Amino acid sequence: MALEDSTTSPPGRLRHRTVSAAVAESLRQRILNGELAPGIQLRQDALAEEFGISRIPIREALLQLEAGGLVKIVPHRGAVVAGLSVEEVEDIFQLRLQLEPPLLALSAPRFTRADYKGLRALTEEYGAALEAGQIERWGELNRRFHLDLLRHAARPRSLSIISGLLQDCDRPTRLQLSASGDVARADREHTQIVALCEADKVGEAAELLHAHIAHAATSLIEIYRRAHAD
The missing domain is CATH 1.10.10.10 (Winged helix-like DNA-binding domain superfamily/Winged helix DNA-binding domain)
Incomplete structure (x- = not known):
């Protein structure tokens, strides 16, 4: 080359x-x-x-x-x-679990039609990138989706922290999706979270967001531990 x-x-x-x-x-x-x-x-x-x-x-x-x-x-x-240790990955996802679901509960009731249109467009773009195997785009689209879900929470300090956490777990998230084969699940859950918010089932949407993040954490930590054991 x-x-x-x-x-x-x-x-x-x-x-x-x-x-x-x-x-x-x-x-x-x-x-x-x-x-x-x-x-x-x-x-x-x-x-x-x-x-x-x-x-x-x-x-x-x-x-x-x-x-x-x-x-x-x-x-x-x-x-x-550069990379993250298992402990750092655990810390990042634990913080996300604590912060993101409550912020979604604050943000979702303030969504407008334009917000839903933008979120659906992001899920479609994300799904297309997953299907096409465009790994380099997964992290940025995932980050944009999660931040857009929380944008109306009126908690700028928390959003700044979450933005940094999502940036830190960009590469690990792509590793998790690639290694675990969870691309379809991630795409489906993003779509379901938006649909629940639009149906005014914000509590269920927050619960699904929590489960969504928790599953990614469990899967990724297992991958990291296997890698360190080899």
Whole structure:
């Protein structure tokens, strides 16, 4: 997968910045779709050989990924793909279980027709991405759906916390869906939550949201524990 790094490219620093951005984007997609798993070491010499370029843009690309939280620079190991521990995953989902269902109970009674139209469009887009195997889109669409469910709760601090939690569990959620085969279940439950809200069954919708998050947590923690046991 050689990238242009010849004398025909823009000179000096500009060339390195252009090539490093392309390398960073390639590695970012491989990390986000699970091809490069947490803990994998990203060796500069191996990457330079793979991309057919010098180590300078590789080093710059890894620094970009570190700034984005996808890579950690570890003493004596170099760059490794960042990931969450089992304990961190448990903590994230426990917080989501505590925060999201009550906020849905506050938000759903304030939904407008436009809100329901937007939520249904998101569920359709999410379902299409799941069916097409567009793994890189699952996390962002899932995050948007959950935040839109809670948008009218009038609890900005809580929503800010949830937004960060959803961002943190973006990759783990995609791992859970891919490894467990729960894509159809996730799609179905999203649709059911919206339908319950629209039918003015907000309590049932909040209960289903709790079960939805709890199932994802249980499934993902099991996957993480199996991986650590291997």
